[in-house]
Amino acid sequence: MNHFLVLLEKEAREILRTKKLLVLVCVFLFFAFISPLLARFMGEFFEFLLPAAEAEQFMALFPAPTWIDSYVQFYSNATQMGTIVIILLFMGLILREKRSGTADLVFCKGVSPASFVLAKFTVAGIAALLCLLVAILINYGYTVFLFGEGGALGHVMAGAGAYGLFVLLILAWVILASTLAKSTGISAVLGFMGFMGLLALSAIPRLGRFVPGGLMTQNIPLTLGNFYPDFAAHLGVAAGLTAMFLVLAVWILKRQEL
Amino acid sequence: MSTQLLAVEARGLTKRYKTALAVDNIDIAVPAGCCCGFLGKNGAGKTTTLKMLVGLKKPTVGSISIMERPQLFGRGGSFGYLPDVPNFYGYMNGAEFLTFCAKLCGIPAAARGAKVKALLEKVGLSKARAAISGYSRGMKQRLGIAQALINDPQVIFMDEPVSALDPIGRRDVIDIIHSLKAGGDKTVIFSTHILNDVEEVCDYVLIIEKGRIMAQDYLADLKARHKRDEGEVRFHDAETAAQFAAAVGNAPAEGGLLAQPISPVAFTLRLPGADSRQLSRHVNALLHAHALPMESYAAHNPSLEDIFYATINNEGGAL
Ligand SMILES: Nc1ncnc2c1ncn2[C@@H]1O[C@H](COP(=O)(O)OP(=O)(O)OP(=O)(O)O)[C@@H](O)[C@H]1O
Numbered sequence: 001m002n003h004f005l006v007l008l009e010k011e012a013r014e015i016l017r018t019k020k021l022l023v024l025v026c027v028f029l030f031f032a033f034i035s036p037l038l039a040r041f042m043g044e045f046f047e048f049l050l051p052a053a054e055a056e057q058f059m060a061l062f063p064a065p066t067w068i069d070s071y072v073q074f075y076s077n078a079t080q081m082g083t084i085v086i087i088l089l090f091m092g093l094i095l096r097e098k099r100s101g102t103a104d105l106v107f108c109k110g111v112s113p114a115s116f117v118l119a120k121f122t123v124a125g126i127a128a129l130l131c132l133l134v135a136i137l138i139n140y141g142y143t144v145f146l147f148g149e150g151g152a153l154g155h156v157m158a159g160a161g162a163y164g165l166f167v168l169l170i171l172a173w174v175i176l177a178s179t180l181a182k183s184t185g186i187s188a189v190l191g192f193m194g195f196m197g198l199l200a201l202s203a204i205p206r207l208g209r210f211v212p213g214g215l216m217t218q219n220i221p222l223t224l225g226n227f228y229p230d231f232a233a234h235l236g237v238a239a240g241l242t243a244m245f246l247v248l249a250v251w252i253l254k255r256q257e258l
Numbered sequence: 259m260s261t262q263l264l265a266v267e268a269r270g271l272t273k274r275y276k277t278a279l280a281v282d283n284i285d286i287a288v289p290a291g292c293c294c295g296f297l298g299k300n301g302a303g304k305t306t307t308l309k310m311l312v313g314l315k316k317p318t319v320g321s322i323s324i325m326e327r328p329q330l331f332g333r334g335g336s337f338g339y340l341p342d343v344p345n346f347y348g349y350m351n352g353a354e355f356l357t358f359c360a361k362l363c364g365i366p367a368a369a370r371g372a373k374v375k376a377l378l379e380k381v382g383l384s385k386a387r388a389a390i391s392g393y394s395r396g397m398k399q400r401l402g403i404a405q406a407l408i409n410d411p412q413v414i415f416m417d418e419p420v421s422a423l424d425p426i427g428r429r430d431v432i433d434i435i436h437s438l439k440a441g442g443d444k445t446v447i448f449s450t451h452i453l454n455d456v457e458e459v460c461d462y463v464l465i466i467e468k469g470r471i472m473a474q475d476y477l478a479d480l481k482a483r484h485k486r487d488e489g490e491v492r493f494h495d496a497e498t499a500a501q502f503a504a505a506v507g508n509a510p511a512e513g514g515l516l517a518q519p520i521s522p523v524a525f526t527l528r529l530p531g532a533d534s535r536q537l538s539r540h541v542n543a544l545l546h547a548h549a550l551p552m553e554s555y556a557a558h559n560p561s562l563e564d565i566f567y568a569t570i571n572n573e574g575g576a577l
């Protein structure tokens with residue numbers, strides 16, 4: 001337990017000093033500021049870019065933007081780009097320490113692989129969730145400012161919370177990939193394959209029930225207060241898979257020669 | 259013989275890689291309180307052995323104990339370990355990394371600051387304020403030694419502690435090892451290619467060749483065993499040397515003294531059946547009888563280098 005706390009402190013310092021937190025904050029704040037703007041002024045952009053006649057035709061195809069569009073923009077950015085950034089930032093989490101030999105020094109001092117892995121997951125998870133929380137609150141405020149309404153805050157948080165749980169699942173997967181992989185390239189490929197695989201599997205009709213892809217595709221219904229049918233199942237499966245990936249990473253790390 | 263406390267003991271230790279048998283069924287017993295030099299050519303198996311001893315590599319077969327307690331793969335311990343190529347978190351500075359290690363070792367907050375400061379001083383890094391990413395190889399080596407000593411370990415393993423160091427740094431490290439020895443209770447095991455350092459600071463030697471332990475003993479005992487009763491006499495000039503050669507050659511009655519020239523002014527001397535004391539008395543008498551002035555006479559003690567070559571060529575097989 002004491003080792004875990006010392007490692008937490010070290011991971012926190014690492015994420016700050018290596019500027020990973022900065023990147024994460026910037027990316028999510030960017031989504032938070034740009035999404036409501038894009039939603040609100042998309043029409044005007046086209047008007048500005050296209051000749052008047054074509055613009056009018058174009059505008060006729062789209063109904064006037066509403067506050068919901070601001071969340072549509074946010075989630076299409078955050079769940080795609082955001083997840084990719086998270087994979088890229090954390091895919092070396094275990095691998096880099098194994099390869100550089102820093103893990104040797106730490107393990108020689110009697111640190112257990114469990115503390116090692118869990119400290120990394122905890123700090124990366126808290127950082128990602130905080131960024132997401134701040135981003136969604138800004139997105140909400142900005143939406144209220146631009147559209148006059150931003151939805152029920154509780155539902156907005158439910159939509160973001162679902163994605164937050166998905167992020168934790170991806171983090172656990174990335175940590176497992178980083179434990180298994182012998183090179184950064186492999187770790188990256190595994191990380192992305194997990195992400196894509198999850199989405200692909202959740203699109204298969206029957207199987208989709210048990211694959212928690214909905215946590216990153218159904219954020220809009222959730223934001224509107226519609227808890228889709230498999231939501232509870234997805235929450236459970238995501239939590240279970242997250243724990244399983246972490247346990248597996250610890251199990252492998254224990255048996256691995258660095 | 260009393261049963262001696264063993265700091266490090268390994269039995270039947272073997273490490274087989276897919277392509278190589280790196281360590282081949284070795285037994286190691288290093289008595290507590292020793293300073294042990296671990297010698298062997300490149301690729302002989304030193305790093306592999308040390309990594310198994312500290313639990314970083316899993317032995318294919320074999321058991322290990324440190325201070326008579328079993329050491330298992332994947333478990334750390336209270337020993338100190340300096341890896342062959344130490345690496346650290348580049349975003350920390352030396353003091354921060356040592357503080358991190360001190361916390362992991364459970365050193366109480368009150369003692370940490372002083373401990374870290376003293377160690378940085380000891381390894382000559384007290385002025386290095388920069389992040390470790392800007393350290394030179396030698397500086398990393400020094401920090402590696404400091405972290406190995408952070409919890410005053412009873413047993414310290416070091417893999418080539420002087421390999422990246424300048425002559426002054428090497429001196430510093432040997433002095434640190436001297437100071438560890440001074441207490442008399444600590445055991446230091448380090449691998450190196452610098453035989454002089456071993457001769458200076460070690461009292462115990464392990465020699466490994468192709469994954470097998472070829473010699474393992476107190477240095478003094480090894481030397482005694484490799485001792486040949488030879489001496490070396492040296493003259494001021496070639497003329498005197500020639501007179502000496504003539505004197506030896508003209509006196510077969512001199513008990514069969516053999517003089518092998520090693521330079522125009524020096525000879526290796528041997529007297530069959532005599533020990534080094536008898537040899538020196540004999541040579542002295544001969545020089546006196548012929549009134550030959552010599553520059554120096556020295557009983558021939560085998561150097562560690564002689565022992566090293568003799569040992570690895572002995573059963574090591576052809577290359
Ligand atoms: N990961 C590995 N996979 C396969 N073979 C290995 C591995 N590590 C070491 N070896 C082999 O094991 C043998 C012993 O290597 P080791 O690193 O222990 O030697 P060493 O005595 O430390 O050499 P040096 O003086 O160069 O440091 C070598 O033949 C090496 O090729």
Ligand SMILES: [Mg+2]
Pocket residue numbers: 304305306342417
């Ligand atoms: Mg080596």
